[in-house]
Amino acid sequence: MSTTSFAPVAAAPAHGEKPPKFFGADSKRWHQKMLFYLTTLSLSRFFKEDPPVISADDTDTQRRSALDAWNHSDFICRNYILNGLDDTIYSVYCSVNTAKELWDSLEKKYKTEDAGIKKFVVGKFIDFKMVDAKSVKSQVQEIQIIIHDLLAEGMDINEPFQVAAMIEKLPPMWKDFKNYLKHKRKELKLEDLVVRLRIEEDSRTSEAKTHKRAMEAEAKSI
Template sequence: MSTASFAPVRTAPAHGEKPLKFSGTDFKRWHRKMLFYLTTLSLSRFLTESRPVISEGDTDSQRRNAVDAWNHSDFLCRNYILNGLDDILYSVNCSVKTSKELWDSLDKKYKTEDAGVKKFVVGRFMDFKMVDTKSVISQVQEFQIIIHDLLAEGMKINEPFQVAAIIEKLPSMWKNFKNYLKHKRKELKLEDLIVRFQIEEDSRNSEAKTYKRTMEAEAKANLIESSTNHKRKRPLNENK
């Protein structure tokens, strides 16, 4: 057994921000932050190393001291992880003996749950539909959040696919504009697509306001004309 592998760990000053306590959700983010935090403490190797074993007949004091140092550093690492859990999860996991066992246990349990989250986000992506009663720009922003969640789950979605998906989700009143975009030969960038949507929506809103003012003016004119005609048709004896 090599004494080098059991060299005492000199814990470096922490330069990373301590992660917020993990409560059972968004494990992937907490996992990355905790790993970085332990790395700044020079403790991340204990996440993969198993506890060293010394036989009863081993009398090498230097080796025993190195193993004691390893146990001490592993104790620190394990408790940094435990203190990064909320009280309920702390109580459930505090009996785990080593950092590696604790890290592997959390990884096994919550990465499986993350797979369920991924399926949920995919379902949101597939089911998302734009409606005519809401601003297209605001709905595109909602859809972009879903795309961002997919990317955060490690799914690769390139920009042309994002552009095509957004165009395909346009509401029924945008059918002609959708067909116009789908038949454009030049590939659109996502940023350019958003600009086109903004211009088109502003134009539609302006036309809608103009149409509304025109209809209100016509209605007012018709009301005045109807009132004038009614007065002209009144019987003469009504003025007596």
């Protein structure tokens, strides 16, 4: 174990917004919020520090007091973290001895799971293709949700890439409109693209209805 200074430990008065309970999802965001919260309480140092080491027969009052103070503050830090966990997760980690061990254990488990979730969302984005049988507007909403999930996982996806990907994923019957959009010189904003797709689909729907009525009228006249 590494040694630390024997300066007395004192927690700062509570301030800052307490993070919501951690249920196992979006651990990166929860860890960041908890880290900031405990930093405002001057407790984040216990994520890195081991307890002061003194021998069992050491009778120095100052060193004993420093160790007691360290244990007390570490206990507070550890329980702040534990109380930020959902009960099902709390029961798994409540027996961990120090704040450092607890923090390291949570990061090791849930950052690994986050990496798996990120790969799943990336795969979902790559595999997504719009189909002719469904409304383009509804499928645009689906891909926007996937993109939101990617951004939430920390993936840096700029707007031009989002626009290009959405155009590329248009269904087969939109091939001509896709080519029209791809060859436009002016760079489209995502919001402008979504509006254009809605207008185009409404126009196609209207034309289809007009054509159907014309065909029905022609059939009746025969």
